[in-house]
Amino acid sequence: MSRRAGVSGGAVLAVGLLLAAVAGSFAWLDMPLAALFTATAVEEAGGFVARFFPPDLSAGFLAKVAWAGLETLAISLLSTLLAALGGAVLALPAAGRHGLAGRHAARFVLNLLRSVPELVWATLMVLAAGLGPFAGTLALALHTTGVLGRLFAEALENSPPTPAEALAGGGAPALVTFLYGTLPLVAPQWLAYALYRWEMNIRMAAILGFVGAGGLGALLYYSLSLFQEAQASTVIIAMLAMAVAVDGASAWLRRRAGA
Amino acid sequence: MSFTLEGVGFTHANGHRALAGVDLRVAAGERVALIGASGAGKTTLLRVLAASLRPGSGRVELLGSAPWDAAPRDLRRLRARIGVVHQAPPIPPRQRVVTAVLAGRLGQWPLWKSLASLVLPVDPEGARRELARLDLAERLYDRCDCLSGGQLQRVALARVLYQQPDLLLADEPVSAMDPALSELTVALLNDEARRRGVTLVASLHAVDLALRHFPRVVGVKDGAILFDLPAGQVSEALLRELYAAEGGLPLAGSPLPSPSPEAGPAAGTLPPLRCA
Numbered sequence: 001m002s003r004r005a006g007v008s009g010g011a012v013l014a015v016g017l018l019l020a021a022v023a024g025s026f027a028w029l030d031m032p033l034a035a036l037f038t039a040t041a042v043e044e045a046g047g048f049v050a051r052f053f054p055p056d057l058s059a060g061f062l063a064k065v066a067w068a069g070l071e072t073l074a075i076s077l078l079s080t081l082l083a084a085l086g087g088a089v090l091a092l093p094a095a096g097r098h099g100l101a102g103r104h105a106a107r108f109v110l111n112l113l114r115s116v117p118e119l120v121w122a123t124l125m126v127l128a129a130g131l132g133p134f135a136g137t138l139a140l141a142l143h144t145t146g147v148l149g150r151l152f153a154e155a156l157e158n159s160p161p162t163p164a165e166a167l168a169g170g171g172a173p174a175l176v177t178f179l180y181g182t183l184p185l186v187a188p189q190w191l192a193y194a195l196y197r198w199e200m201n202i203r204m205a206a207i208l209g210f211v212g213a214g215g216l217g218a219l220l221y222y223s224l225s226l227f228q229e230a231q232a233s234t235v236i237i238a239m240l241a242m243a244v245a246v247d248g249a250s251a252w253l254r255r256r257a258g259a
Numbered sequence: 260m261s262f263t264l265e266g267v268g269f270t271h272a273n274g275h276r277a278l279a280g281v282d283l284r285v286a287a288g289e290r291v292a293l294i295g296a297s298g299a300g301k302t303t304l305l306r307v308l309a310a311s312l313r314p315g316s317g318r319v320e321l322l323g324s325a326p327w328d329a330a331p332r333d334l335r336r337l338r339a340r341i342g343v344v345h346q347a348p349p350i351p352p353r354q355r356v357v358t359a360v361l362a363g364r365l366g367q368w369p370l371w372k373s374l375a376s377l378v379l380p381v382d383p384e385g386a387r388r389e390l391a392r393l394d395l396a397e398r399l400y401d402r403c404d405c406l407s408g409g410q411l412q413r414v415a416l417a418r419v420l421y422q423q424p425d426l427l428l429a430d431e432p433v434s435a436m437d438p439a440l441s442e443l444t445v446a447l448l449n450d451e452a453r454r455r456g457v458t459l460v461a462s463l464h465a466v467d468l469a470l471r472h473f474p475r476v477v478g479v480k481d482g483a484i485l486f487d488l489p490a491g492q493v494s495e496a497l498l499r500e501l502y503a504a505e506g507g508l509p510l511a512g513s514p515l516p517s518p519s520p521e522a523g524p525a526a527g528t529l530p531p532l533r534c535a
Binding site: 162163165166167168169170171172173175176177179180181184185187188 | 309310311335336337338339340341342343345347349350351352353354358362363365366367370373374377422
């Protein structure tokens with residue numbers, strides 16, 4: 001194939017198709033964009049927002065929020081930890097360390113876990129394990145195992161095999177070979193991935209309450225259902241504060257680990 | 260007999276024949292240098308001797324057992340008695356020096372000891388002793404990525420010394436070192452083998468190093484053994500035939516080069532390593 005300067009015909013075609021798809025989507029979804037900017041709409045939106053202020057800061061409700069926040073934190077921590085363990089166990093065969101059949105089987109399981117979204121897992125777990133934080137933890141752990149397992153496996157595949165081969169060549173058993181020859185190579189990356197998923201899981205744990213899986217989300221759903229916007233506002237602020245705090249903690253930990 | 264190879268052949272999956280009909284007998288305590296051009300089959304031969312590569316044909320006997328007829332457990336036991344110095348130090352950069360050295364005995368330790376040593380090194384004094392012979396004792400608790408390339412090579416060497424193998428193999432152990440450090444390393448390997456009465460087989464690219472330090476020299480060409488002679492009987496003509504493809508003899512240079520800033524400290528501060 002000859003190469004020449006300038007934009008290729010394929011690129012022009014791709015951009016054209018993309019624009020056509022955007023225009024088609026607008027037409028298909030029948031979005032009344034203009035209605036968003038009429039005077040009554042703006043007034044109504046303003047009134048809606050105003051009902052959220054001031055947030056409910058009564059001691060009784062704050063205690064409730066703090067308790068739910070702790071529950072959310074516990075859900076996110078525990079689920080990420082379980083997922084990191086499960087991901088590590090599945091990543092080894094998925095990186096092709098136990099033959100081709102093991103690789104395909106592990107990849108299939110990881111794909112399955114990953115392709116079902118957290119909210120769907122949560123709905124299933126609520127049906128299976130009942131309402132509450134246990135269902136939320138399981139749901140997050142299942143989805144995150146799929147994500148982390150895939151990322152862990154890629155880190156494994158990209159790490160040089162020579163240290164582990166040298167140890168195996170010296171008669172070291174498989175587990176020891178992994179701990180001395182492979183884990184030190186991938187540990188910083190694995191830790192960074194796990195912390196990143198923890199940041200995402202704290203936000204997700206806050207939402208899972210909507211389907212009955214406990215934590216701040218349950219409180220938010222409850223407040224909104226009863227049109228208690230002031231209380232909902234407190235819960236949203238708590239979610240925001242927690243997300244910021246966890247992001248900071250995770251960034252600090254990652255810096256400490258030199259990842 | 261330390262090891263016996265009879266008619267050993269190996270063909271890579273891509274059809275390249277790396278070894279063909281290799282016969283080699285080495286008695287316990289012998290010190291043998293493998294020399295030959297790049298791609299002659301020296302590394303493949305060493306991997307067969309390390310029981311990490313199963314040859315396609317022929318018979319292999321290492322340290323009194325046939326590795327490829329043995330149960331996996333016995334194969335692991337055999338490998339724990341074979342120490343290999345690799346061309347590039349196979350050490351994870353973030354590992355501490357002490358852990359990297361102690362890893363030499365992972366094949367001999369029970370599982371609990373290996374796991375415990377990850378938390379708290381179980382034998383730091385043993386590691387320090389081997390590192391001291393290489394003038395690196397004060398780096399015991401440093402991380403390996405803080406070391407220079409030459410220092411890392413020495414850590415890898417300390418690991419094999421700590422392993423105390425019955426068969427010591429070295430695959431181009433000095434290819435990345437300056438002449439002074441090469442000389443010291445080869446001398447150290449020979450000292451160790453002599454002191455403990457174990458067999459040493461080293462592949463070397465530099466012919467002069469091989470002839471100076473090893474009593475027995477094996478020339479490998481095109482996957483077969485061209486000659487197998489005492490060092491004193493290796494003739495110029497044989498060497499020329501061995502390296503015909505490379506158009507000249509690869510040499511390491513003089514054992515004691517004029518003091519340069521890089522080579523100086525290594526040569527000057529390693530009293531236990533004086534060449535024999």
